[in-house]
Amino acid sequence: MATTAMLGAAAVGSGLVPPIGCVSTRPDFAPVALAGFDELVFGGHELVDTSLLKRAEQLVHARVVPPGLPALVESDLRAADEEIRLSPMATAGDQRSAIGDVITDLEDFRRRLELDTVVVINVSSTEAPIPYGLPQHASLRALLRALDEGTAALPDSSMYAYAALSADCPYVDFTPSTGARLPALAELAAERRMPYAGHDGKTGETLVKSVLAPMFAQRALRPLSWSGTNLLGGGDGATLAEPGRADSKIQSKRRMLAEIFDHETHDAVHIHNVPDLGDWKTAWDHIMFEGFLGVRMTMQFTWQGCDSALAAPLVLDLARFVAAAHRAGRHGPLSDLAFFFKDPLGTREHGLDRQYERLVHWAHGLGGESA
Amino acid sequence: MATTAMLGAAAVGSGLVPPIGCVSTRPDFAPVALAGFDELVFGGHELVDTSLLKRAEQLVHARVVPPGLPALVESDLRAADEEIRLSPMATAGDQRSAIGDVITDLEDFRRRLELDTVVVINVSSTEAPIPYGLPQHASLRALLRALDEGTAALPDSSMYAYAALSADCPYVDFTPSTGARLPALAELAAERRMPYAGHDGKTGETLVKSVLAPMFAQRALRPLSWSGTNLLGGGDGATLAEPGRADSKIQSKRRMLAEIFDHETHDAVHIHNVPDLGDWKTAWDHIMFEGFLGVRMTMQFTWQGCDSALAAPLVLDLARFVAAAHRAGRHGPLSDLAFFFKDPLGTREHGLDRQYERLVHWAHGLGGESA
Amino acid sequence: MATTAMLGAAAVGSGLVPPIGCVSTRPDFAPVALAGFDELVFGGHELVDTSLLKRAEQLVHARVVPPGLPALVESDLRAADEEIRLSPMATAGDQRSAIGDVITDLEDFRRRLELDTVVVINVSSTEAPIPYGLPQHASLRALLRALDEGTAALPDSSMYAYAALSADCPYVDFTPSTGARLPALAELAAERRMPYAGHDGKTGETLVKSVLAPMFAQRALRPLSWSGTNLLGGGDGATLAEPGRADSKIQSKRRMLAEIFDHETHDAVHIHNVPDLGDWKTAWDHIMFEGFLGVRMTMQFTWQGCDSALAAPLVLDLARFVAAAHRAGRHGPLSDLAFFFKDPLGTREHGLDRQYERLVHWAHGLGGESA
Amino acid sequence: MATTAMLGAAAVGSGLVPPIGCVSTRPDFAPVALAGFDELVFGGHELVDTSLLKRAEQLVHARVVPPGLPALVESDLRAADEEIRLSPMATAGDQRSAIGDVITDLEDFRRRLELDTVVVINVSSTEAPIPYGLPQHASLRALLRALDEGTAALPDSSMYAYAALSADCPYVDFTPSTGARLPALAELAAERRMPYAGHDGKTGETLVKSVLAPMFAQRALRPLSWSGTNLLGGGDGATLAEPGRADSKIQSKRRMLAEIFDHETHDAVHIHNVPDLGDWKTAWDHIMFEGFLGVRMTMQFTWQGCDSALAAPLVLDLARFVAAAHRAGRHGPLSDLAFFFKDPLGTREHGLDRQYERLVHWAHGLGGESA
Ligand SMILES: NC(=O)c1ccc[n+]([C@@H]2O[C@H](COP(=O)([O-])OP(=O)(O)OC[C@H]3O[C@@H](n4cnc5c(N)ncnc54)[C@H](O)[C@@H]3O)[C@@H](O)[C@H]2O)c1
Ligand SMILES: NC(=O)c1ccc[n+]([C@@H]2O[C@H](COP(=O)([O-])OP(=O)(O)OC[C@H]3O[C@@H](n4cnc5c(N)ncnc54)[C@H](O)[C@@H]3O)[C@@H](O)[C@H]2O)c1
Ligand SMILES: NC(=O)c1ccc[n+]([C@@H]2O[C@H](COP(=O)([O-])OP(=O)(O)OC[C@H]3O[C@@H](n4cnc5c(N)ncnc54)[C@H](O)[C@@H]3O)[C@@H](O)[C@H]2O)c1
Ligand SMILES: NC(=O)c1ccc[n+]([C@@H]2O[C@H](COP(=O)([O-])OP(=O)(O)OC[C@H]3O[C@@H](n4cnc5c(N)ncnc54)[C@H](O)[C@@H]3O)[C@@H](O)[C@H]2O)c1
Ligand code: NA
Ligand code: NA
Numbered sequence A, B, C, D: 001m002a003t004t005a006m007l008g009a010a011a012v013g014s015g016l017v018p019p020i021g022c023v024s025t026r027p028d029f030a031p032v033a034l035a036g037f038d039e040l041v042f043g044g045h046e047l048v049d050t051s052l053l054k055r056a057e058q059l060v061h062a063r064v065v066p067p068g069l070p071a072l073v074e075s076d077l078r079a080a081d082e083e084i085r086l087s088p089m090a091t092a093g094d095q096r097s098a099i100g101d102v103i104t105d106l107e108d109f110r111r112r113l114e115l116d117t118v119v120v121i122n123v124s125s126t127e128a129p130i131p132y133g134l135p136q137h138a139s140l141r142a143l144l145r146a147l148d149e150g151t152a153a154l155p156d157s158s159m160y161a162y163a164a165l166s167a168d169c170p171y172v173d174f175t176p177s178t179g180a181r182l183p184a185l186a187e188l189a190a191e192r193r194m195p196y197a198g199h200d201g202k203t204g205e206t207l208v209k210s211v212l213a214p215m216f217a218q219r220a221l222r223p224l225s226w227s228g229t230n231l232l233g234g235g236d237g238a239t240l241a242e243p244g245r246a247d248s249k250i251q252s253k254r255r256m257l258a259e260i261f262d263h264e265t266h267d268a269v270h271i272h273n274v275p276d277l278g279d280w281k282t283a284w285d286h287i288m289f290e291g292f293l294g295v296r297m298t299m300q301f302t303w304q305g306c307d308s309a310l311a312a313p314l315v316l317d318l319a320r321f322v323a324a325a326h327r328a329g330r331h332g333p334l335s336d337l338a339f340f341f342k343d344p345l346g347t348r349e350h351g352l353d354r355q356y357e358r359l360v361h362w363a364h365g366l367g368g369e370s371a
Helices: A002-013 A052-061 A074-082 A095-112 A140-149 A156-166 A183-192 A205-218 A234-241 A245-260 A307-327 A335-340 A352-364 B002-013 B052-061 B074-082 B095-112 B140-149 B156-166 B183-192 B205-218 B234-241 B245-260 B307-327 B335-340 B352-364 C002-013 C052-061 C074-082 C095-112 C140-149 C156-166 C183-192 C205-218 C234-241 C245-260 C307-327 C335-340 C352-364 D002-013 D052-061 D074-082 D095-112 D140-149 D156-166 D183-192 D205-218 D234-241 D245-260 D307-327 D335-340 D352-364
Strands: A044-046 A084-086 A120-122 A171-173 A195-198 A222-232 A266-273 A280-290 A296-306 B044-046 B084-086 B120-122 B171-173 B195-198 B222-232 B266-273 B280-290 B296-306 C044-046 C084-086 C120-122 C171-173 C195-198 C222-232 C266-273 C280-290 C296-306 D044-046 D084-086 D120-122 D171-173 D195-198 D222-232 D266-273 D280-290 D296-306
Touching: A002 A052, A002 A074, A002 A307, A052 A074, A074 A084, A095 A140, A095 A156, A120 A156, A120 A307, A140 A183, A156 A171, A156 A183, A171 A307, A195 A307, A205 A222, A205 A245, A205 A280, A205 A296, A205 A352, A205 B205, A205 B352, A222 A234, A222 A245, A222 C222, A234 A245, A234 A266, A245 A266, A266 C266, A280 C280, A296 A307, A296 C296, A307 A335, A335 A352, A352 B205, A352 B352, B002 B052, B002 B074, B002 B307, B052 B074, B074 B084, B095 B140, B095 B156, B120 B156, B120 B307, B140 B183, B156 B171, B156 B183, B171 B307, B195 B307, B205 B222, B205 B245, B205 B280, B205 B296, B205 B352, B222 B234, B222 B245, B222 D222, B234 B245, B234 B266, B245 B266, B266 D266, B280 D280, B296 B307, B296 D296, B307 B335, B335 B352, C002 C052, C002 C074, C002 C307, C052 C074, C074 C084, C095 C140, C095 C156, C120 C156, C120 C307, C140 C183, C156 C171, C156 C183, C171 C307, C195 C307, C205 C222, C205 C245, C205 C280, C205 C296, C205 C352, C205 D205, C205 D352, C222 C234, C222 C245, C234 C245, C234 C266, C245 C266, C296 C307, C307 C335, C335 C352, C352 D205, C352 D352, D002 D052, D002 D074, D002 D307, D052 D074, D074 D084, D095 D140, D095 D156, D120 D156, D120 D307, D140 D183, D156 D171, D156 D183, D171 D307, D195 D307, D205 D222, D205 D245, D205 D280, D205 D296, D205 D352, D222 D234, D222 D245, D234 D245, D234 D266, D245 D266, D296 D307, D307 D335, D335 D352
Parallel strands: A044 A084, A120 A171, A171 A195, A222 A266, B044 B084, B120 B171, B171 B195, B222 B266, C044 C084, C120 C171, C171 C195, C222 C266, D044 D084, D120 D171, D171 D195, D222 D266
Antiparallel strands: A222 A280, A280 A296, A296 B296, B222 B280, B280 B296, C222 C280, C280 C296, C296 D296, D222 D280, D280 D296
């Protein structure tokens, strides 16, 4: 999906395709000063060494990217390839030095390319969840001590978050991984006055739930059971098939119903890996609800979405909004970006429409002109 | 569905069942002074002469009403039966005298039962649409003249609306029929300072569309085609199978997408009569939408709802809200009730969540205490 | 489901309802001499002590049985209640004596009621699978020795099968449990010249697969993935939610595709317990298949069935067919009954139509007249 | 779809792709002597003048044909282009001379390319149905007289059929149009000892119905209503949107259920044009069926198929089978090819599996070796 985002930014930026799926281009945001798509440049950290052009050709084959498009943005892809580094997490001796390496990479990137803002967005594979409330994560001081002692046990996502915040880069977590979601890192963000956002891009089943669940609630109808089945292939499908990994995802998907309904709902989310689906996810949700006089009725939906195509424009939106927030001096968790996330930081508002209104209102407050 | 509403009001009013599906009982409306369910009494006009108890037993058989319930509210059903009159539309010589008969019935009903407010709600069979802009409907004066000359050609729904407004009863149209939707009747409502509302209760496919369409729009995704198929039986299924009749319904269902999206959508709504479905409607919607880089994706949903069970509580909600509006001195088209209608009067806001917020805000303005 | 079968047999036998869902009443079987529904009498073993009348009323509430019907067949239900014994498996000291108790019950039942044939049909809760190929199950002699030593470790279903065959009763396994599927019991059946049949009644998702999979195969279309999700509540839902239990079911559901297709298919079957669904099962299958020039296409189906209503008539069919087979001197595994089972004994033919043709042909061979 | 068939034959014939979807390549037909894919050559009549290469590129864009494939079979496409003639139906003065022109084209094609057999397959746009039983179609003599008088009023499909049979070419109708389905043309076929087959290739909804309907019947379950909705775009979608045209299709789709079930079923088939779907058809079928004790259950399916990819291999199968039948001296209506058609000639057997068995048996009778 990172590839789709970079390729798409180049294609939109050079006017080859319209920005369908990019929320930030809606007329509602016209007054907001956001970076142009042609002003965005990309870099990153990876574990594997496959050129973006090759990945783009695979996406053509998978019917995500139109034939012919990669060639038209080849120079942008090559430029981004130049800025992709092997992840220090995979090589460095200890967490401390790995973090240091990432900081160096980020500062170097910003300096060399003379960038206003570098937004770090985590779009790497979903991690298994870590135990909640470990002492070494409880405060910045405790974390620093643990890092010194080599016992910090930070997941990769949190190391990236640590590095980003330390290098004065806003941080966004598009995955359900831990990222900046530790008291120690909240403290760090506050100290550095950096904004951050997350968690887990809302691109399919949960997106639909975020409008259907309020509908049932507002109509005083009571879903007794809401059973979701997600078939997905691709990298994400394979990752989530590993024991433990899907749990993060399922947890972030399940918080919503409990917070929207007053009554108890049998709420189940299942994720199954179907390799041949590739990037095409199919979700089937079955909702049995109770109405007047106890009558039981059913709603079902099937969502057949291309994951990368749904996620990539949101990653670009987040880069644009978070950069603007940074410039406007916002810091701490950006709960006004809840619209983008399955498990939004700092808010219990899960209704999509309310989240959208809030996003618009917040964005207008960032100040206009520019772009 | 009228039977379900009357039976249900009695059952809720006497605490036999919880008010599932009644929007007006949500905590959001706690501060609003609304009539209690046990304070509602019913009457009406019908073409056929079947006792409510018999209809209620048919609804048990059709699995809409729980076995045993009709017997528990038998006295309420008998009381309502006493107040149901043969429709003067079916018997009276001319429109003028038919309207006069309805006015007499309404005034008599209010006086004998010592009622604060009588709200007239049209829940009769859908009529075929009438030509738009006839001269005799253009003003109250023109209508009066045409009535005198015997050329008014009002559909039944408009005669009921005329009678209701003349008798100082607020009028609600739960159907797609013409009702109060004529310049002459708007004038009459203004003159009598009566509120009115409509059109066409939003209980199934359109309800779902009213949250999904804003979702696509807010995500900058572009539905290229939205094809809806509705299978329904029962009285409504049979009526809509008659040539012309379904057109009113389809028109009121189709206005939404055009107003929500900037781009053109191939928007089709089909209604098919499947007698064995009885009161159970099944809608299947197929939405093909375009996302980032032109990728085409699909969402489908199936809605299996019991029409009466979905509509009846809304009819009770409308009675409560409109009575409160009347008491609070509101008059003219109540566009704040858009939440309830497929084709709401006086507003182009079709997003359900916005409509809900507006309803709550409006209801709070009606003033509290009481109930 | 046992309750539905007994109640239904009484209702059909006394002409109260038509035998919808009873395969054996199709014109194709008119020439076959089968016991009349009014000739069937019931008994059984249970773990719990709830009267059939009470269970029947629960089924009315669950919308499986029409209101009023239990009262009309009350005497038949009471008669069956008299013949239901507490399962010796739950009380007896060792397997040997439990088996002996069941034999005594069966012989006593046959004698007292003067029955031609007693068919034992296992419709009890699904057991967890047992290890395959244990030495004590390898031959009748080994099993007898192990029983003597108290180490037989037979699952309940196999104890019933043992008892049935020993008491000269044909045995049918409508569940995926082990039952007669052990070399030792095959030997016993051969010795006693008893017929037996199984496994796992085919009533929903697998039934549909047994016609769709041959369709794809005959059309030379290649399903790449076939993902099935089953939502079910009721007793079966609760049982299958226990770790291990669903495995028997999933295994018997999965054998089919491998045997129908030449190529490899990603074949997944998931079972989820949704208590509020009660006896109403919903299966959703998603099939992605490859066609000409490698084009990938999709078929999905949703099956919303009432489990008891689907299974009960088949249990009655099996009783009738197996009794006739016994009378005609058939013994050993009845692979011609594959039409009824997810995981049929003694055949790899999974196509439903072939199975039906085979059933008709076999039944005609049993000889006619009677009934 | 004609383009897909020609392009696909070339690709399969030269080993570039496997023959997925080609029934005639199943092991069951290995003993039958059928023409090799590389032995097939193509020609035809068209109304419009678009090169096959251009059409093939459109099919790449529509995701029917893999990128790159048209270039690999370019010479075959060019060769076929050489053999495509403007339809004389569009230009000739009267029906008689138009038929004569087609005969000349066919004979010339066979002679120049030194072909064993020329099979004429109608894959042109669906025609509106014509009145049944016109006197001029009642016998060959009547038809000849009418042609002389210029009053024959044959639809184009019947003119092609007439020409084919006259030129000693077997004729196949893959469409629901009239074709050879007139007494006069049956007589002509008998006289010329030519085989013919039809009607209307069975590639989607009807295919699935042909296995599900027998399943319900064999299980003694009673579908009360079977409602089918077909969304399709492309040329076929546009054609069927014209008033009258869809009727042929709907009629050929509806014959099945009446012939499979003993009871009455509410059987409805709807066809809607959704231009953006292009060649991708989506069918949704909703089946409400009655089971034991009158319980009502539901099955739904969605079929998302690429029409050309489904139809093209069957057209090639038909060419191979019909050529072999011709060589083996078969003539008259080939009812053993019912497997391929929605509305098969000369048989009321609609169950797919029976049709398949019959096809295999018939094909084996054609004699082997060769290929
Ligand atoms: N619709 C969507 O695509 C969507 C929606 C919400 C969330 N997400 C999340 O976004 C993430 C990416 O999804 P994807 O579909 O692109 O997955 P993917 O498997 O295609 O890509 C993940 C990439 O991350 C790399 N990676 C793994 N660990 C890394 C590390 N420690 N450092 C650097 N790189 C590392 C992998 O090598 C791989 O290339 C997942 O966590 C997914 O759950 C995706
Ligand atoms: N979910 C819903 O049930 C729902 C939703 C939206 C709108 N509606 C509308 O509500 C109306 C009623 O629906 P229903 O399902 O109860 O239909 P129904 O056919 O069961 O009942 C309509 C009743 O109106 C009576 N009637 C017809 N013409 C009349 C007249 N001129 N005067 C007096 N009575 C007359 C009929 O005799 C019948 O008893 C329909 O117009 C329907 O479109 C229903
Ligand atoms: N459509 C169907 O209903 C269907 C289809 C195929 C197979 N089956 C199988 O049939 C079986 C019964 O299904 P159900 O829905 O009726 O389940 P259920 O849970 O409603 O009934 C099972 C009954 O078996 C009893 N039981 C459990 N262990 C026993 C023992 N050792 N001895 C005697 N009784 C025992 C339980 O007390 C319970 O009353 C299950 O194994 C199920 O998988 C059912
Ligand atoms: N799955 C399938 O594609 C499928 C299945 C069953 C039946 N069919 C039938 O096959 C036919 C072709 O389907 P399609 O999708 O290829 O349609 P299409 O519209 O893409 O192609 C039809 C072609 O026929 C040509 N044509 C029309 N009238 C003609 C005439 N009189 N003489 C010569 N050419 C003529 C048109 O110019 C057009 O190129 C239709 O009748 C359709 O109903 C198709
Ligand atoms: Na909303
Ligand atoms: Na079959």
